[in-house]
Amino acid sequence: MEQTWQVKYRSNDTYTLAYDGQFIIHKYTDGSFKKREKRWSIEDFFREDFHYNIKIAALQTEVRKHIATTSPLPPNASLALQYKYEFWQALNLDKLVLSSHSYRYSYPNIHVYYNIHLTKEVVGYTLLQAYDREHMHKNIRFLDDFFFDGPTTLGTPLNVRKEIKLAIWNALDKDKISFSLKDSFPLFDYKKIEKHSAHATVDHEDEDEIIEHSLYVRQGHIDLFTTFGDVSYRDNRNRSSEYSIEFFWKNMGRCIYPVLEEHKPMIRDILQAAII
Numbered sequence: 070m071e072q073t074w075q076v077k078y079r080s081n082d083t084y085t086l087a088y089d090g091q092f093i094i095h096k097y098t099d100g101s102f103k104k105r106e107k108r109w110s111i112e113d114f115f116r117e118d119f120h121y122n123i124k125i126a127a128l129q130t131e132v133r134k135h136i137a138t139t140s141p142l143p144p145n146a147s148l149a150l151q152y153k154y155e156f157w158q159a160l161n162l163d164k165l166v167l168s169s170h171s172y173r174y175s176y177p178n179i180h181v182y183y184n185i186h187l188t189k190e191v192v193g194y195t196l197l198q199a200y201d202r203e204h205m206h207k208n209i210r211f212l213d214d215f216f217f218d219g220p221t222t223l224g225t226p227l228n229v230r231k232e233i234k235l236a237i238w239n240a241l242d243k244d245k246i247s248f249s250l251k252d253s254f255p256l257f258d259y260k261k262i263e264k265h266s267a268h269a270t271v272d273h274e275d276e277d278e279i280i281e282h283s284l285y286v287r288q289g290h291i292d293l294f295t296t297f298g299d300v301s302y303r304d305n306r307n308r309s310s311e312y313s314i315e316f317f318w319k320n321m322g323r324c325i326y327p328v329l330e331e332h333k334p335m336i337r338d339i340l341q342a343a344i345i
Contacts, residue, residue: 159245174224219254219315224289261343267332
């Protein structure tokens with residue numbers, strides 16, 4: 070039998086998820102008012118990195134916990150999914166010590182201010198300058214995702230990362246898990262990260278175009294840039310990406326540009342040296 074969850078958000082919008090024992094289904098109406106569905110396997114649903122508002126994230130947390138505590142582990146499940154099943158089976162929310170912190174993060178020409186909240190549903194980052202209170206969560210991480218993979222928001226202070234990580238760990242019933250604290254995300258001391266940059270230029274002679282790829286290792290995040298044309302001409306195809314140190318560490322293979330592959334060992338060594 071299909072089970073359905075719904076939550077109202079914004080003013081009149083409703084977010085709906087259903088679970089039929091095999092797939093998680095997001096039912097919605099598109100811009101032309103046609104009814105649509107998006108389906109995830111259990112493996113993909115637990116891997117999905119959602120960035121919705123806090124009400125939707127709380128509903129998705131409820132669905133994750135329901136599946137992990139009532140459904141068998143799928144055949145050929147990854148070790149990551151096994152750990153997440155165990156996580157939700159072992160999490161005792163009565164033991165979870167909630168917290169809230171504020172911090173400022175600065176990098177070239179930009180200063181941002183965040184509140185970070187550990188709740189019983191998520192780890193939520195609030196951009197303090199946000200004016201729309203319904204959508205002011207800049208980034209939302211599920212508790213299991215934060216514990217295993219770390220923050221995706223830039224520059225989270227070491228003491229905050231450590232406190233939240235241990236708070237979640239202390240709320241787990243250890244007799245129900247096969248993983249250890251070492252399987253959670255590594256703690257980097259950002260101040261120990263050696264700043265580094267890497268550049269590669271691709272000259273497309275047949276198209277009379279130069280494409281430059283750049284990577285900057287900063288003390289709190291990674292910057293990636295792709296520039297089309299020369300310095301005097303920048304068009305709207307130019308791209309940039311910012312990654313937390315933790316996200317980049319776990320996903321370096323798919324984050325880094327192929328033309329910068331040769332720099333990967335050095336970058337890995339730089340980050341490895343900052344793990345405490």
